[in-house]
Amino acid sequence: MIGIGPEIKICHLYPDLMNLYGDRGNVIALKRRAEWYGLRPVVDEVSLEAKPDFRLYDVIFIGGGQDREQQLICLDFQKVKGSSLAEAVEDGVVLLAICGGYQLLGRYYQTGDGEQLPGIGVVDVWTVAGKKRLIGNVVIETDVIEGPGPRTVVGFENHSGKTYLGGGLRPFGRVINGYGNNGEDGGEGVLYRNTLGTYLHGSLLPKNPDVTDFLLRRALVRRHGVAELRPLDDTVERRAHEAAIRRARSKAH
Amino acid sequence: MGGAPPGGEPPSMGLRKLLAIWIAKLAVRVSRVFGRGGSTFPGTLARRVAPGILLTLGVQLPRGVILVTGTNGKTTTARMIAAVLGAAGLRVVHNRSGANLITGVTAAFIAGTDWRGRLRADIGLVECDEATVPRAVGELPVRVMLVTNFFRDQLDRFGELAHTVELVRSGAARLGPDAGLLLNADDPLVAGIGRSVSLPATYYGLEDGRHGVREMAQSREAKHCLGCGEPYEYSRYFYAHLGHYRCPKCGQERPQVDVAATRVDFVDARGLELAVRSPRGAFTVRAALPGLYNAYNVLAATAAGLAAAVEPEAIAAGLAQVTSSFGRMEPISISGRRILIALVKNPAGFNEVVRTILGDPDPIRLVIAINDNDADGKDISWLWDVDFERLAAAGDGIDFIVTSGTRAEDMAVRLKYGGVETNKITVEDDLTAGLARALRETASGQTLYILPTYTAMLEVRRVVAHLGHARPFWQA
Numbered sequence: 138m139i140g141i142g143p144e145i146k147i148c149h150l151y152p153d154l155m156n157l158y159g160d161r162g163n164v165i166a167l168k169r170r171a172e173w174y175g176l177r178p179v180v181d182e183v184s185l186e187a188k189p190d191f192r193l194y195d196v197i198f199i200g201g202g203q204d205r206e207q208q209l210i211c212l213d214f215q216k217v218k219g220s221s222l223a224e225a226v227e228d229g230v231v232l233l234a235i236c237g238g239y240q241l242l243g244r245y246y247q248t249g250d251g252e253q254l255p256g257i258g259v260v261d262v263w264t265v266a267g268k269k270r271l272i273g274n275v276v277i278e279t280d281v282i283e284g285p286g287p288r289t290v291v292g293f294e295n296h297s298g299k300t301y302l303g304g305g306l307r308p309f310g311r312v313i314n315g316y317g318n319n320g321e322d323g324g325e326g327v328l329y330r331n332t333l334g335t336y337l338h339g340s341l342l343p344k345n346p347d348v349t350d351f352l353l354r355r356a357l358v359r360r361h362g363v364a365e366l367r368p369l370d371d372t373v374e375r376r377a378h379e380a381a382i383r384r385a386r387s388k389a390h
Numbered sequence: 391m392g393g394a395p396p397g398g399e400p401p402s403m404g405l406r407k408l409l410a411i412w413i414a415k416l417a418v419r420v421s422r423v424f425g426r427g428g429s430t431f432p433g434t435l436a437r438r439v440a441p442g443i444l445l446t447l448g449v450q451l452p453r454g455v456i457l458v459t460g461t462n463g464k465t466t467t468a469r470m471i472a473a474v475l476g477a478a479g480l481r482v483v484h485n486r487s488g489a490n491l492i493t494g495v496t497a498a499f500i501a502g503t504d505w506r507g508r509l510r511a512d513i514g515l516v517e518c519d520e521a522t523v524p525r526a527v528g529e530l531p532v533r534v535m536l537v538t539n540f541f542r543d544q545l546d547r548f549g550e551l552a553h554t555v556e557l558v559r560s561g562a563a564r565l566g567p568d569a570g571l572l573l574n575a576d577d578p579l580v581a582g583i584g585r586s587v588s589l590p591a592t593y594y595g596l597e598d599g600r601h602g603v604r605e606m607a608q609s610r611e612a613k614h615c616l617g618c619g620e621p622y623e624y625s626r627y628f629y630a631h632l633g634h635y636r637c638p639k640c641g642q643e644r645p646q647v648d649v650a651a652t653r654v655d656f657v658d659a660r661g662l663e664l665a666v667r668s669p670r671g672a673f674t675v676r677a678a679l680p681g682l683y684n685a686y687n688v689l690a691a692t693a694a695g696l697a698a699a700v701e702p703e704a705i706a707a708g709l710a711q712v713t714s715s716f717g718r719m720e721p722i723s724i725s726g727r728r729i730l731i732a733l734v735k736n737p738a739g740f741n742e743v744v745r746t747i748l749g750d751p752d753p754i755r756l757v758i759a760i761n762d763n764d765a766d767g768k769d770i771s772w773l774w775d776v777d778f779e780r781l782a783a784a785g786d787g788i789d790f791i792v793t794s795g796t797r798a799e800d801m802a803v804r805l806k807y808g809g810v811e812t813n814k815i816t817v818e819d820d821l822t823a824g825l826a827r828a829l830r831e832t833a834s835g836q837t838l839y840i841l842p843t844y845t846a847m848l849e850v851r852r853v854v855a856h857l858g859h860a861r862p863f864w865q866a
C-alpha cells in the first residue's frame with residue numbers, strides 16, 4: 138500500500154555496525170506500521186562519518202553492537218555526530234535506542250578495568266560493566282504510554298552493563314520478569330523527552346505495537362501538532378505479546 | 391602447553407579408567423533399554439569416575455584426531471570426512487550423533503572401545519562445539535583443526551561473536567607443534583585465526599566467479615577489517631559474508647588458497663560437482679547435496695581428506711557415497727507427499743533454505759517450527775535478520791504457511807511484517823497438530839517443507855517416524 142499521508146523520515150543509525158539481536162526488526166516495524174496508517178515512511182541509513190542534521194528526522198533508531206563496534210561508534214559520536222544528535226534530542230526528536238545504543242546516550246560506560254568510555258551525555262544515565270550477564274525474557278509494566286491503565290511491554294535482554302538513572306529521570310517501566318537496567322532497582326529503560334532508551338530487544342517493536350504507535354504518534358505531534366491513527370487489526374501482534382508474557386512467566390529467573 | 395601427543399602404544403589402562411569405561415558402557419545399555427538416546431550421559435558418568443579418561447583413549451589413535459568446528463556445516467562436513475576416511479580403509483571413531491560437547495565426545499570414544507579399554511580405530515573425528523574447543527584440544531591429540539565459518543548463532547549462550555572466535559583461536563594456540571590448521575579462506579574471521587597462530591595453515595575457498603554476487607544480502611558478521619577496522623572491500627560474495635575480500639587501508643586480504651574449488655556445478659536440484667585444485671593435483675568430486683553452502687562443506691571435507699593423506703580417488707569415492715544427513719533437506723515420502731525437512735538455526739542458514747524453496751516451482755507449503763529452549767538458543771531475535779521479505783515476494787506462489795513451536799506467534803508476526811498476507815498464515819502452537827494440519831492440506835504428489843529449530847526437529851522426527859509406520863492419523 139502506498140500512503141498518501143505525510144512523509145515520515147526514519148533514520149537508522151549505524152545499521153552496518155549496531156545490528157545485534159535482530160535490531161532491524163524495529164525499523165521494519167516502524168516502516169510497516171507507518172505504511173498501514175497511510176503515512177509515507179522513508180528510511181535513511183546513516184553510518185560512520187556522515188553528519189546529517191538530526192532535527193530533520195521524525196524517528197531515529199540505534200541498536201546494539203559488539204564491543205569493537207561500540208568503540209568505533211563512541212569515537213564517531215565524539216568527533217562527528219554527538220552534538221547534532223544531542224541537539225535533536227533536546228528538540229524533541231523521537232529516538233529509540235536499544236542496549237549499546239542506549240548506553241552511548243548516557244554519560245559514560247565504565248569497563249571492568251575502571252576505564253570510562255564517554256557517551257554523548259544527553260541523557261543523565263551511566264553504565265558500569267557487571268560481572269554477570271543479564272539474559273532472558275523480560276516483561277515490564279509502563280505507564281508512559283497514553284491510554285487507559287498501565288501497559289505491559291515484552292522483550293529479551295542480554296547485557297552485562299548495569300545502567301543507573303540520574304535523579305530527575307524515571308525509567309521506561311517497572312520490571313515484572315527479568316532484570317532491567319541493572320537488576321537492582323526494578324527499573325527498565327528510560328524516557329527522556331521523546332527519547333526512549335531500553336535493554337529490550339526481541340525485536341521490541343513488532344511484539345509491542347503500543348510502543349511503536351506511541352513513537353509514531355509523538356513524531357507526528359512534533360511535526361504536525363496532531364496525530365490521528367485509525368486502529369489496525371493487531372490480532373497477530375497481540376497473540377505474540379501474550380505468548381511472550383506466558384513464556385517469561387514459565388521460565389522466571 | 392601443547393595438546394596431548396598421539397601415541398599408538400597400547401596404554402596400560404588403570405583399573406579406575408577401565409571401571410569408568412565399563413560403567414559408561416553399562417549406562418549406554420541401560421538407557422537403550424529405556425528407549426533414550428542418552429548420547430552424553432554415559433560420558434558424564436565416565437568423566438566423574440575417571441576425569442582423565444578421554445586423554446587415555448585419545449593417545450591410542452595412531453593418526454591422531456581431526457577436529458571440526460565452526461558455526462554452520464559441522465555435522466555435514468564431519469559426515470563427509472568420515473565417508474572419505476572410510477573409503478581410504480581407515481577405522482574412524484566419530485561423535486556422529488551431533489553430541490559435540492566434551493561429554494558427547496567422551497561417550498563416542500568409549501563406545502568405540504572393547505571391554506578391555508582398547509580403542510578400535512586408526513583416527514579420531516571430532517565435531518566440536520566452538521565453546522568446547524579449548525577443552526577438546528587439551529584432552530585430544532588433535533593433528534588437524536578444521537574451522538568452517540563463524541556466524542551469529544545462539545548469542546545468549548556465547549555472548550558475542552568475537553568471544554566465540556576468541557574461544558576457537560585460543561584452542562588453536564594450544565595445539566601441539568605437529569598439528570596444522572585447515573581454514574576457510576573466504577571467511578575473514580576464520581582466516582584471521584591463521585594469522586594469529588604460529589602453526590602451518592592450509593586454506594580452502596571457492597574460486598568460481600559465476601556464483602559470486604557483488605552485493606551482500608543481510609548478514610554482516612565481518613564487515614570490518616580485523617587488522618585496522620576499515621570496511622573490507624569485496625570483489626564478490628558467495629554466501630553471506632563469505633567471499634573474496636580485501637582491506638583498502640592496511641591491505642589485509644583473503645589468503646592464498648591451497649585447496650580451491652575452481653568450478654562448482656549444480657548437477658540437478660540436489661547434486662554438486664566441484665573441480666578441485668590442490669597440491670596433489672586437479673581432480674573432480676561429486677556429492678548429492680544441494681546449495682552453494684554445501685560446496686563449502688564438500689571442499690572442506692576434501693581438504694581434510696588431503697590433510698589426512700587420503701588419495702584423491704578415495705576422497706571422490708567417499709564423497710560420492712554421501713547423501714544429505716537427516717534434517718538437511720532429506721526428502722521423505724508420506725502417502726505420496728514429498729516432505730523436505732531442513733534444520734534452521736541462524737539467519738545465514740535460513741536464508742539459504744528460503745532460496746532453495748523459492749527455486750522450487752511448486753506452490754509454497756511450509757511449516758516453520760520455532761522453539762526457544764536452551765538447545766535452540768533462548769533469544770529468537772535472529773528471526774528478524776532472515777529475509778522473509780524475499781519469501782513474501784512469492785505472493786500467490788504461497789499456498790500456506792503454518793507456524794508452530796514455543797514461538798509460533800513470534801514467527802507469525804515476523805511473516806506478517808515481512809509482507810506475507812495474514813490469511814496465508816496459520817498459528818498452531820502444538821507441533822503435532824501443526825504438522826497434521828499441514829499434511830491434511832498437502833495432496834499426494836505435492837511438496838511440503840518443514841523448517842524446525844533444533845529441539846523442534848527432534849519432535850518433527852518423532853511425529854514423522856510415527857507417520858511412516860502407523861496408519862496416517864490425519865485421515866482418521
Ligand SMILES: [Zn+2]
Binds near residue numbers: 615617618637641642
Ligand atoms: Zn585493514
